[in-house]
Amino acid sequence: MAQENNPEWQSDLNRRGAAKLGTFMGVPEAKDLSKLDAKVAIIGAPCATPYPGLGHYCASGPKAIREGIASHAGNLMHMDFDLLGPIFPDGKVSVVDCGDLPYDAKDSAANRIAIRSGIRMVLEKGAVPIVVGGDDSVTIPVIEAFHDKGKLTVVQIDAHMDWREEVSGERWSGSSPMRRASEMPHVERIIQIGQRGVGSARLSDVEDACKWGTTIFPAREVFAKGVQPILDHVPAGSNVLFAFDCDGLDPSIMPAVISPAPGGLTLWQALEIVHGIAAKARIAAFSLVEFVAERDIGKQGALLAGRILVNVMGLSVRQAAQSCVNASNSWR
Template identity: 50%
Template sequence: MADLKDMFGAAGESGTFLGLPKGDVSDAAAAPKADIVIMGADCATPYASVGAYCAGGPDAIRAGSADYAGDTRKVNFDLLGPLLPDGIRAVDAGNLSVDPLNAPASRGAIRQAIGQVLQAGAVPVLLGGDDSLPIPILEAMAPAGPLTILQIDAHIDWRDEVDGERLGLSSTMRRASEMEHVVQIIQVGARGVGSAGMAELEAARDWGAVIIPAHDMPHGGLDRAIDLIPEGGQIALCIDCDALDPSIMPAVIAPTAGGLTYAQALYLIRGAAARGRIAAVDLVEFMPERDQNGAGAVTAAQLLTTILGLIGRQVANPRSGCAV
């Protein structure tokens, strides 16, 4: 008996994002054939008290794309054009082998995989998984030169350590600020009461990070963030699922009212892509056990599908930027 995905014409590889072809990030011969390489990682820095607290996130997001899988020529009305331009090849390399009992090894595996994709000239897209994943991604981008981070998150992540761990939860932007190739950090979506104290907020401001809270979104905050991105600059797009309002993204650690709508997130990311080149993406802190009837997974998959389309258009038209 046909189900919904059959009626939509879903096809392609089973278990991959959007039914994309399978890839192998460790295969140096195959890597250059891809323009975009999707990978998953359940964790980078787990904690003894909670373990790999977002395990299963990558596969849940893949499952959220299943109804529309298999035909990248379908129209994505978020871009008013095909999912991917002709000639652009995206692959799904599956989940990286990470060890919840060995955080340094897990971070090393992520850093190595991202580095291989970048060296091959492709754009890495990492699905998570816990919210420390951006640290090894950003470390791997050092050879690429000056980097602007656009973080879309409910929290600013400037704590120096949590339970003695300096490379984990709530410390991603603090560690990023210590990387020489990171020249700009734009943080959009902070709201409510999180783990940051005044010391963390002051440290972020002293470094030069620009923090645009969620309540500024209806009052020019989105355009302000977009205008800060240097023309032609390289962007690391770091998205924590809790940036989105819990009404559309329940599958997070700490649902907090007042988050970005899907339309606001789309406007921001499209605007960023019109100014700079998306050089890497992470979409993290998706907790499958807190999802509601798969709604959060579908939202995450829809947003990621559009991001892939934006990257594909940039690859296809490197001189004209992202024309949609």
């Protein structure tokens, strides 16, 4: 963290601008999680439990998203109109990039352990993890890592329900994150947004989800009624873990997905959901998954994914700063 307030580093960052910096928007690197000292930690998770036969199809996602937003690295202290101020309003870069977790294309169980352990270390250091995937199954060990951190509200933005019990005998793949989340005692609420078209969900999966108590806002309903009904379902003061699948966005703006589905959310709908929830609840973690770099067009999808993460960064550091103020006031 010594770099964050270093004028020479900031000046050098501004000069480099569009250079490929290796970290997300050129924020300081912190690969040793045992020494993590930051409010927010970006951590890449290239692979967890990919579908049988597909391999690690999203493994290049974290690298591609870092490269897609690299051109904005010199603007960290500039006005960001999505956030109505600089990303870091106090002028201090309180976000670090922890690099990518190791993965084994043939050992999904080991991948899940690595992700769960990595997120645990981030949480123990008091930082908010922003996870960049990686296939959708990455979300499962991310949620598991919160097992003793209090109750969670999981907000999923996705074209699909992800309530399959198994696919080809695999219970931990990208078709099952919400089913697995529903089995975790610390998950008290699941809100699903953006579902549309035909996917892997059976009628029985929908019935199981509704029986458990999940609330579903299909994409068509979001377009018809706006985002306010979604915000109304998030309790004030709750801890929210976002599970953001890139295919929740419309493929016209996010082509870099494995299963494109027409009629997805716009960028502004997605940001209104994230900003609206952040205004009343705490961002406990944000997991962005299913970015298939090989299907991107002119790095536009990577830039879009990067901008969503920038918004999450900015909101998270603002929440952390407010928490510090509240904690300070409590001593008086």
